[in-house]
Amino acid sequence: MQTHKAQKIDLNTDYPCPCRRRGRLVPISLTEAFGCNRCQQIFVVQDSGYVIEQLSTTYPYKRSWRWSGHQWNFAHSGFRENYLPLALGMIGVLLVICLPLALRAPNHPSSTIPWLVLFILLAMLPALMLWLAYRR
Incomplete structure (x- = not known):
């Protein structure tokens, strides 16, 4: 049974990219950030290690995700959801x-x-x- 409760993000583990299906988030040394090996986006760990936020974005609002243990879920409902x-x-x-x-x-x-x-x-x-x- 899958849980949707947010799990703390481990800075020494790689994760699937929330933007692309095939990309992997790889930890960036000496930082609290991850870089995708496919789409070249950088994600910063926020909210005491429970949220990643897309650093360089062309969207008018920042996109952020929480890790559920199996997949990324949007952390904040933005204007689009409401x-x-x-x-x-x-x-x-x-x-x-x-x-x-x-x-x-x-x-x-x-x-x-x-x-x-x-x-x-x-x-x-x-x-x-x-x-x-x-x-x-």
């Missing part, structure tokens, strides 16, 4: 605000169409943000 509920909440708020305004408008098609276009554009904004957050 974005879907946020986007759904934004769409819900838009429905609550814009739909009554559109329905309360006079029944003339010329006055309803601008409200409908505004509602569609505002509903597309969270979808666009969601696409930007999940693209690679």
Whole structure:
């Protein structure tokens, strides 16, 4: 049975790379860091030896992992993991605000169409943000 509890990272052991399937993390001498022999990334040991953090990254937030004994698990949930509920909440708020305004408008098609276009554009904004957050 596999455990998902974080284990302390041994600085004298090599581990699989969390970024690539085939790479290996090899300890860097005289430091508390590991280097991948495949992707050339450097990972620093943080949080009293329970977390590795990617040192050089092009992402807007730092990626970090915990070792479970068998695999790496993300240490901190970033913006990406919490974005879907946020986007759904934004769409819900838009429905609550814009739909009554559109329905309360006079029944003339010329006055309803601008409200409908505004509602569609505002509903597309969270979808666009969601696409930007999940693209690679």
